Amino acid sequence: MKHNIEKISELLVPSKKFSGDRIYYFEEIESTNSWLLAQNKTPDQTPVRIDGRICLAERQTSGKGRRGKSWIAPASSSVLISIGWGLQESSSQGLSLISGLAVVQSLHELGVTGVKLKWPNDVIADGKKLGGILVEISGLDCVIGVGINVSIPPSFDRQIDQPWTDLYSLGCQVDRDQLVAAIALNHERFLSRYMLTGFASFATRWNALHVYQNQVIEVVSAGDQWSGSALGVDESGALLVECSGSIRRVIGGEVSIRAKTALTENDDKMS
Template sequence: MAMRPILTSRVGFLSIMCGEPASGDEVDDIQLSGIIQSGRFHCPTTGSIAMEYDFQRIASMLSPSGKFRAERIFFFDEVDSTNAWMLRQQEVDGLCCIANHQVAGKGSRGKTWTDAPGGSILMSMGWEVDVDRCCGVSLVAGLAVIGALKETGVGGIRLKWPNDILADGRKLGGILVEKSGSKLVVGLGLNVNLQQPSMHGVDQPWTDLSSIGAGCDGDVLVSRLLRNMGDMITDCVTGGFAGYAESWNAADAFAGLPVQVLSGREAISGIERGVDRTGALRIESDAGIRTVHAGDVSLRRMEPFRE
């Protein structure tokens, strides 16, 4: 009989990040061993009350027979970054990390990921695989997020190669894939309800679920994200990206638009023609079709966003 995942609250780590010990009043209804029933985290330094999660409810909605077995799920009030925490662990296969706030969140191309305490879903998942054979993982993760949002009543979400999730042309979330040895860690930041002052300094248009009128059950959304990302990424790392190429191209926000791709010191301009069976971006110019592989790449559209 398959076991349900164990969900753990790392209150000791929370205390270190907050700068002072957590008292019993600051952690409600949390069992420090076994399955957590429910909880609300309070950071004594910031005074913020973060999202409430019904941990038992989340666990009950995860299928023990899925392709990805979420054997251990750790919840933090604050962490440096969910990806960084995962990469510090000895083993990451079946490991998940969810946080209400990151004090050193990481975005793509070495950028900082900005969030407000309790305003985003911040999570990472881990696999032990042959990382050299993994391709298109960030693209499949984006499709999994679209599916999870659609299941909770949020439609119209599009993708920007290689790792952005868009709503109305604005950034709703992002994917960060990191590899170390045999460890594959996939992180997600999804904006739920952010306040304008907390996003000061963000250098691109952004939005959140609240701003687009998408009210959703946080427990249900988190469970759908864990399930969809777990199953689809597992399928991708074992069977390849090719089977997802058509679906990704259907969700491509820049298909058929003139774009400029910045890869290192090189700027590649042309018409964006979606991805190939490996997940590489296809750019059409007078010289023909050129493919660009994921890496240190920026994508900038050169005309108004097409609805």
């Protein structure tokens, strides 16, 4: 069943940021993130703020993931949403982690429990990928793309190169329109606080949801590969890993982490 924009609009009434007339809905689009980012300039290159706009789609033909990966999902089987947010400075420090917290809160409100987060941008349930996040910035405009698997046909399993799950497999019958509204409202709630306090006030909460907390992980970056014990994130959102008696800070970029016992690399992917 396709999204009901009128229903979503009604659910967004409590918001001071988002509204139904600022939802841009497509049955098919290349990428919700790319489309929304492209709206921040007019044809004559005049800047236009995309703060408070939402791009929603049933299907993406070129869904984007972190590190050049793709997001694969058939039509109307996921929640594919990109949220525009205005920044005070051109920095994304900790933003994907804040988004993860907002997503987990949204799922919890709809009865989905046991959801964890994998640094920096994966949503995990039952040890498998349930969804992902992609943050992109243009000037002072930020676009946060969120993809959540709702009911993916088993036939798509061969197209996804890592362990994955969806809400249906978890026994959760979630209304996609309610989930869209919850994601928007909780991003407004969490990001408004983030703009005032930065990431520091969220670190403890994020670490409580960290799927690899105090576990041995492997870190792969620019041809370098090493292992250590994941200690969680610091006040800036960097991942702290204890290695050979010292603590190393892992920051964003071309970095992938995985459980030490994994046989294959579970690359991060996002909407």
